Amino acid sequence: MMQAVSRRSVLAGAGALIVAFRLSGTHAQTETGTGGSPSKHGLPGSLDDTPRIDAWIRIDASGAATILTGKAELGQGLKTALLQVAAEELKLPLERLSLVTADTARTPNEGYTAASHSMQDSGTAIRNAAAQARELLRDEAARRLGMSAASLQVRGGEVFGTDGKRLGYGELVRDQLLSVDAGQTSRLTSPADFAVMSRPVPRVDIPAKVTGGAAYVHDLRPEGMLHGRVVRPPSYGATLRDCDVARVERMAGIVKVVRDGNFLGVIAEREWAAVQGMRTLAATTNWIEREALPDEADLPAALMNLPSRDTTIHGTGNPGAPGILVEGTFSRPYLTHGSIGPSCALAQLEEGKLTLWTHTQGVFFLRDAIAGMLRMPAENVRCVHAEGAGCYGHNGADDVAADAAILAVAVPGRPVRVQLMREQEHAWDPFGPGMVVKLKATVGADGAIADWHHEVWSQSHMMRPGPPGTLIAARLKSDPFPPAPPVALAQPEGGGDRNAIPLYAIANCRVVSHFVPDMPLRGSSMRSLGAYLNVFSIEAVLDELAVRSNQDPVAFRLRHMEDPRARAVIESAASRFGWTARVKSSENIGFGIGFARYKNLEAWCAVAVEVEVIRLNGAVRVRRVVAAVDTGQIVNPDGVRNQIEGGILQATSWTLFERVTFDRTRVTSVDWSAYPIVRFDSVPGTVEVHLVDRPGDAFYGVAEAAQGPTGAALANAIRDATGVRFYQLPITPARIKKAMDA
Amino acid sequence: MTTLIVNGDSRTIEASPDTPLLYVLRDELGLNAAKFGCGLGQCGACTVIVDGKAVFSCVTPVMVLEGRTVTTLEGIGSRDAPGPMQRAFIAEQAAQCGYCIPGMMMRAQALLNRDPHATDESIEAELQPHLCRCGTHMRILRAIRRAAEEMRPKTVEARTAR
Ligand code: FES
Ligand code: FES
Numbered sequence: 001m002m003q004a005v006s007r008r009s010v011l012a013g014a015g016a017l018i019v020a021f022r023l024s025g026t027h028a029q030t031e032t033g034t035g036g037s038p039s040k041h042g043l044p045g046s047l048d049d050t051p052r053i054d055a056w057i058r059i060d061a062s063g064a065a066t067i068l069t070g071k072a073e074l075g076q077g078l079k080t081a082l083l084q085v086a087a088e089e090l091k092l093p094l095e096r097l098s099l100v101t102a103d104t105a106r107t108p109n110e111g112y113t114a115a116s117h118s119m120q121d122s123g124t125a126i127r128n129a130a131a132q133a134r135e136l137l138r139d140e141a142a143r144r145l146g147m148s149a150a151s152l153q154v155r156g157g158e159v160f161g162t163d164g165k166r167l168g169y170g171e172l173v174r175d176q177l178l179s180v181d182a183g184q185t186s187r188l189t190s191p192a193d194f195a196v197m198s199r200p201v202p203r204v205d206i207p208a209k210v211t212g213g214a215a216y217v218h219d220l221r222p223e224g225m226l227h228g229r230v231v232r233p234p235s236y237g238a239t240l241r242d243c244d245v246a247r248v249e250r251m252a253g254i255v256k257v258v259r260d261g262n263f264l265g266v267i268a269e270r271e272w273a274a275v276q277g278m279r280t281l282a283a284t285t286n287w288i289e290r291e292a293l294p295d296e297a298d299l300p301a302a303l304m305n306l307p308s309r310d311t312t313i314h315g316t317g318n319p320g321a322p323g324i325l326v327e328g329t330f331s332r333p334y335l336t337h338g339s340i341g342p343s344c345a346l347a348q349l350e351e352g353k354l355t356l357w358t359h360t361q362g363v364f365f366l367r368d369a370i371a372g373m374l375r376m377p378a379e380n381v382r383c384v385h386a387e388g389a390g391c392y393g394h395n396g397a398d399d400v401a402a403d404a405a406i407l408a409v410a411v412p413g414r415p416v417r418v419q420l421m422r423e424q425e426h427a428w429d430p431f432g433p434g435m436v437v438k439l440k441a442t443v444g445a446d447g448a449i450a451d452w453h454h455e456v457w458s459q460s461h462m463m464r465p466g467p468p469g470t471l472i473a474a475r476l477k478s479d480p481f482p483p484a485p486p487v488a489l490a491q492p493e494g495g496g497d498r499n500a501i502p503l504y505a506i507a508n509c510r511v512v513s514h515f516v517p518d519m520p521l522r523g524s525s526m527r528s529l530g531a532y533l534n535v536f537s538i539e540a541v542l543d544e545l546a547v548r549s550n551q552d553p554v555a556f557r558l559r560h561m562e563d564p565r566a567r568a569v570i571e572s573a574a575s576r577f578g579w580t581a582r583v584k585s586s587e588n589i590g591f592g593i594g595f596a597r598y599k600n601l602e603a604w605c606a607v608a609v610e611v612e613v614i615r616l617n618g619a620v621r622v623r624r625v626v627a628a629v630d631t632g633q634i635v636n637p638d639g640v641r642n643q644i645e646g647g648i649l650q651a652t653s654w655t656l657f658e659r660v661t662f663d664r665t666r667v668t669s670v671d672w673s674a675y676p677i678v679r680f681d682s683v684p685g686t687v688e689v690h691l692v693d694r695p696g697d698a699f700y701g702v703a704e705a706a707q708g709p710t711g712a713a714l715a716n717a718i719r720d721a722t723g724v725r726f727y728q729l730p731i732t733p734a735r736i737k738k739a740m741d742a
Numbered sequence: 743m744t745t746l747i748v749n750g751d752s753r754t755i756e757a758s759p760d761t762p763l764l765y766v767l768r769d770e771l772g773l774n775a776a777k778f779g780c781g782l783g784q785c786g787a788c789t790v791i792v793d794g795k796a797v798f799s800c801v802t803p804v805m806v807l808e809g810r811t812v813t814t815l816e817g818i819g820s821r822d823a824p825g826p827m828q829r830a831f832i833a834e835q836a837a838q839c840g841y842c843i844p845g846m847m848m849r850a851q852a853l854l855n856r857d858p859h860a861t862d863e864s865i866e867a868e869l870q871p872h873l874c875r876c877g878t879h880m881r882i883l884r885a886i887r888r889a890a891e892e893m894r895p896k897t898v899e900a901r902t903a904r
Contacts, residue, residue, distance in 0.1 A: 075839025075876055202835060209840030210831045210847065211824060212775030212816035219774040227769070272757065272765040275781075340779050340787055340875045341841040389777075390839030390876045422780040638835055642881070646838050649877025672784040672873060680869040683879040 031462060031489055031525065032121065033365060034111035045124025046070065047182050050108035053136070054178040056129040057086065063157050063170030064096045067126060070110030071118040072102045072361060073205060075390040076703050077639035078118050080203045084635050085123050088189055088197040089130035092157045092169070099204075102363040102385035112362040112464060114393070114525060115493065116602055116701025119635065123699050128186040133178055135187055140177060141167045191633070191695030198695070200638035205387070217357050217386035218344045218419065225346070226255055227271040228407040228418040229278035231264040232428055233476070235289045235666040236520060240264070244284035248277050257281065258410045261478030265407045267416060278421075291664040292520045300331040300436045300728075303457045308514035313491050314501040317508030321450035323442030326544040330439065330537040332729040334660035335432040336675060337526055341389030342425040343396035347408035348415040354381045354408065358401040359388025362464060366398050369465035370405050373474040373481065381405075392650070393526040394430050396420050398465050402473040423670040428472060431660055432526025433459045433519070435496060437537040443545040449560060452509040456534060458496025459516045460486040463524040486517045489529070493599050499531035499708060502538050503597055504560040521662070527647075528598070528704040532654065535596040535708025536715060536729070543592070543716045544725060553593055553716065554579050563597070565604050565630050568692055570595050572628035573606035576690055588612050589623075590721025594712030598705040603631040604692075605705040607648065609684075611717040618737030620656055620718060622684040625710070630692040631702040640702055641689045647706030648687055653678035655711040657730050744804050748773075749817030759805035763797075764788045766804050767814060775815030775844040779873070786872030789845035790814045794856065796849040798871075815844040818851055827851050830889035831882075838876035846872050850886040858894045862887065 034049060041051050050056070050070075058066045067086045073079045079099050087094045100106055102113070110121055134154055141159035142149040144167060153160040160166045191198065208215045233240070245257045248266060253273030258265040266281055268274035294302035346357040354376065360366040363383035371378040388397055404418040436457040444450035467484040468474040474481040489495030497513035546556035554574045561567050574580070574593065582591050590613065595606040606628050612621040629644055657676050661669040669675040711729075719725050724739045744755045748771060757766050762781075767773045767790070779787025781800045788800040791813040819825025824832065827847050837843050846869060853860050853868045860868070865886050874882065 075837075075841075077838075202832065203837070206832055206835060206837050206840065207821050207824070209837050210815070210828045210843055211819060211821045212773060212814065212844065213821060214774050215840065216774075218777070221772060270757070270765070271769040272761045275765075338875050339841070340785060340839075340873055341777055342779070387839070389841035392875070419778060422782060422784075642835060642838060642878075645880055646877035649879055650875070653877070671782055672780060677873060677875065678877075678879070679873065680866045680879060680883075683866075683883075687880050 031115035031493060032111040032117045033362060034121070042184060043182055044128050046108060046110045046121045047125040047128055050125070051181040053129045053133050053180055053182055055108050056126055057090070057133045057178060059133070059169050059173040059178065061170045061173070063168045064098070065090055065092055067097060067099045068107045069099065069122045069126065070102050070108040071122040072113040072385040073387050074113060074361070076643060077203050077636060078113070079205055080201055081119060081635040081639055082123060082126055083204065084196045084201050085127045086130045088194060089127055090134055091154045094196060094201070096157060104363050104367045105382045109364045112365065114361050116598065116703045116705070119699035120701060123635065127188065129182055131186040131188050132182050136177055136180070137169055137172045140172045197635050198633070198637070198693070201636055203639070215387060216341065217346060217359050217388055218341060220346050220357055220386065220417065222346070222348070222415045225415045225417055226267050226269060226411060227274040228265055228267050228404060228416045229274040229421070230403045230418065230424070231278055231282045231285065232424050232472070233262055234287055236522065237292055238262070238287040238289045241286040241288055243281060243286070245281070247284060248281045251277055251280060256410055258407055260406065261476055261480065263406065263473050263476040265403060267407055267411055289665050293662050293664050294520065295664070296662050299333060299434050300329060303434060303436050303516060303519070306516045306519060308457065308516045309488070311513050311515070312510065313497055313513050314509060314511035319451060319453060319508055319510050321442060321444065321508050323444040323450040324545070324548045325440070325442050326541050326548060327440040328537070328541065328725065328727045330437040330533060330540065330727045332435050332533045333658070334434045334521055334523065335526060335654055335658050336426055336429045336660055336669070337392045337395040337432070338675065338677060339389040339391055339395055339425065342420040342422055343400040344388060344417065344419040345397070345401040345404040346415055346417045347401070347404035349408045349412045352380060354405060356381070356383045356401050356405060357386045358383055358397060359386060359391065360397045360401060361391065361394065365465045366401055369398070369468050369471055369474070370402060372468035373402060373471060374405060374409065393432065394464050394524040396425050396429060398470070399428065399472045402471040406473055426670045426675060427667045428522070430463055430522050430524030433461060433496065433523035434521070435530060435533045437533055439537050439541045441541050441545060443549045447549050447551055449504070449506045449545060450508065452502065452506045454500055454502070454510070454538070455512040455514060456497050456500050456530065457514040457516060458530055459519040459523050460488060461495040461523065461525050461529040462487040462489050488515045492601060494530065496530040498529045498534065498599055499596055500534040501600060503563060503566060503600055504542070504557070505562050506560065527650070528707040531596065531598060531704065532651070532707045532711055535594065536711040539594040539709070539712030540715055540725065543719065557593070557595060566595065566597055569604045569606040569628040569630050572690055572692060573608045573626055576628065576688065577608035577626040579608060588615060588721055590717040590719065592713040592716030592718070592720055594709035594716065596708045598701065602701040603629055603705040605629045605644070605709050607706060607709040607713045609713045609717045611714065611721055613718060613721040613736060615740060618733035618735070618740065620731070620733070620736070622652060622682070622714070624686045625684045626688045626690070627706060628690045628692060629702060629705060630694060631705070632694050632697040632700040634691060634693055635699070637691055640691060643703050644689045644706045645687050647704065648710045649678060649683065651707040651710035652684065652714065655714050655730060656682070656732065659730055744808050746804070746807050747811045749813060755804055757804060760803050763790070763799040763802045763804050763807060763812070767799060773814055773816055777841055777844060779842070785842070786845040786849065787842055789848045789872070791848055791852045794852060796852040815847055826892040827889045830892065831885045834881050834885040834888060836878060836881035836885035838878050842872065842874040843882070846874070846882055850889065854890050854893050858890065860890060
């Protein structure tokens with residue numbers, strides 16, 4: 001398998017692993033925006049782009065360390081995991097470490113915090129940089145003490161000599177000691193000696209979040225701060241005919257109204273005044289709208305009929321082998337990210353330099369996009385990451401940063417905080433794209449899959465900044481930027497075709513990706529990209545093939561699976577679930593399983609569920625969920641559990657409830673009543689997550705591993721309970737009831 | 743001008759009387775915990791306790807609160823001295839992004855103040871107005887059950903045994 005990160009080989013180990021790095025093959029356009037070119041220095045993770053050790057680790061005279069990462073905390077527990085890795089290798093107590101996250105003025109550029117890449121990219125870089133820093137400090141101690149480095153011991157931020165002499169990091173670190181490029185080998189701590197890694201360390205960000213600390217960009221309140229709100233057009237491509245700016249400017253507390261083409265913003269001293277100014281301004285606007293959206297009632301047909309660029313991404317054997325045929329057209333609607341906190345940013349222009357505090361996933365890309373939009377040199381724009389509510393991909397974070405930038409430019413010197421309204425976040429979200437999968441497969445007389453044909457239709461899942469035209473404000477301004485060109489993420493990670501190639505051993509197998517470049521609905525990256533629907537479809541068809549050929553779904557999967565780590569998670573989930581001994585306590589009960597290795601490159605995850613379908617109204621009760629996960633070397637076991645539990649709950653919500661709605665002109669699902677998500681009455685009875693530990697292994701991204709398997713397991717369990725296969729998402733009570741009444 | 747008791751202190755509010763409490767708490771009083779989630783009474787992120795009851799501060803104009811008692815998450819403990827609800831959420835690591843959490847905690851606190859013996863079912867039912875997009879639900883329920891355990895008045899025997 002090709003890895004974005006270099007492969008490694010263990011050379012030796014006596015208390016430590018000495019690891020050397022070898023380059024992997026060619027690279028393609030990636031979701032993180034980095035790693036797309038050949039390796040520069042042959043170094044692991046993001047160290048390859050930023051090899052200086054002190055770009056990652058600084059130690060001050062007191063011996064405390066500052067760790068710098070180009071990745072961002074998104075609620076996934078990244079800060080804690082990176083600190084654990086650094087503390088482990090530096091042999092420093094956790095409390096002597098602090099962390100600086102993505103900041104264009106201070107940290108390495110690590111592209112987007114996306115694609116479950118952060119531990120591989122940044123975790124790997126920091127781990128190696130920390131191990132090498134520790135060695136440099138020890139060597140310096142050896143020099144000063146006149147002893148051999150091998151005779152010294154390092155612990156608790158000090159280097160100990162054989163004669164009781166000791167030197168602290170603070171004394172050892174002199175100018176430039178760490179201002180060197182990382183070498184080709186690192187002496188990594190062996191898993192047997194871990195004191196901080198692989199332990200459930202409490203998350204460093206949680207105490208502030210549960211006690212009302214300033215934890216989010218939303219909570220920043222610099223001196224002199226103003227509040228901004230924007231008025232968005234009612235639909236894509238709407239143009240502003242007229243509006244009454246003067247009326248709003250007369251309102252109490254309003255500082256300024258900004259109109260630039262179709263962009264409208266209000267700046268006020270107080271937040272509530274900004275909201276009222278926005279509402280008043282919106283009420284005075286007249287927009288020219290046009291019907292540009294497809295018929296939502298038949299979204300799959302609309303997607304399949306649009307022009308597409310078609311690629312056969314996988315082809316083995318000869319298609320058309322006979323057997324029992326299963327086929328289906330699977331589809332998912334557009335999904336919204338739906339952060340509970342609408343996106344927010346703070347911007348300030350001082351002496352021609354703009355600083356933005358933002359919860360973007362890519363500070364460097366956003367900086368370039370904003371500088372482009374404002375026609376400023378990039379070095380005059382600084383983007384500093386500050387936490388937002390969970391984003392699950394490309395949400396309104398970048399757009400609101402652009403809004404704040406434009407408003408801040410209108411009031412030089414004053415910081416301006418802008419938060420989107422709920423309806424703006426919902427209507428203008430770069431949605432997780434609607435998609436279609438057509439799958440056709442046969443199982444032969446021997447019970448093995450004889451033929452497999454998978455086709456997937458999707459628009460781009462990668463419309464993040466970079467080009468200014470990815471930002472709403474840049475498209476609305478009087479000197480608008482052209483729409484950004486649609487990006488097709490390439491295999492092996494893929495975009496809409498992510499996980500479209502089955503991991504199962506199938507002799508005759510063909511997979512075609514139809515990339516739809518032009519689709520009027522806005523779409524971009526949402527957790528797991530195309531993997532959710534591809535896995536959903538693959539696992540549904542596998543299940544049907546098993547049922548139709550009288551084979552057990554778990555045994556059928558194992559029969560076609562050669563990857564031992566995949567087998568291990570399937571077997572572990574099945575045995576912990578009690579799959580073989582499962583008994584339906586009533587005819588309304590169903591059992592289902594789903595499996596995927598995320599991107600066919602990252603963590604392995606299997607999910608088994610038990611559901612009860614209430615015949616009266618079609619409602620689904622998820623009684624229990626059991627997952628097994630292999631994410632390679634685990635850094636924070638509780639963090640991994642938290643991520644997988646979250647993925648299971650979120651995917652349950654996508655699968656059973658969620659759908660963006662629109663008419664021919666406007667997005668209509670603009671609040672939580674029109675876009676229902678899971679609530680407490682429909683959470684599973686129990687969720688169990690079992691971790692397969694792989695000490696000493698690489699990090700494999702885990703944050704998006706559960707989505708596909710969970711959706712599939714639910715659909716398969718509903719099929720088991722009702723006898724009906726559902727192809728169209730979401731599987732709502734209304735759809736279930738209709739199918740069962742039929 | 744409106745006067746409220748916020749976390750035990752009497753506060754005179756300058757904001758116009760139609761201002762929702764949420765904006766007063768965040769923008770005028772500089773409190774962080776209550777969050778803007780929807781402004782529509784649909785998500786619970788803004789929940790605080792008014793006279794013992796959980797309310798959506800985003801849709802409660804400050805004019806109806808004259809002389810009343812408002813408790814926010816800041817009023818049930820601090821980082822240095824966390825209250826039982828906060829300790830329980832930390833112990834269960836019951837947050838991902840955490841944005842929904844303060845609202846959940848306040849509704850749970852109001853429930854347990856009024857019914858320390860709240861059952862699992864009544865906790866779940868009480869939280870129905872609250873949304874969490876990260877899928878932290880299982881941990882949130884565990885944390886509230888843990889807090890209930892801790893907040894429950896100890897029985898006579900338990901008290902004398904101490
Ligand atoms: S912000 Fe008040 S209920 Fe959503
Ligand atoms: S923890 Fe993120 S919304 Fe609940």
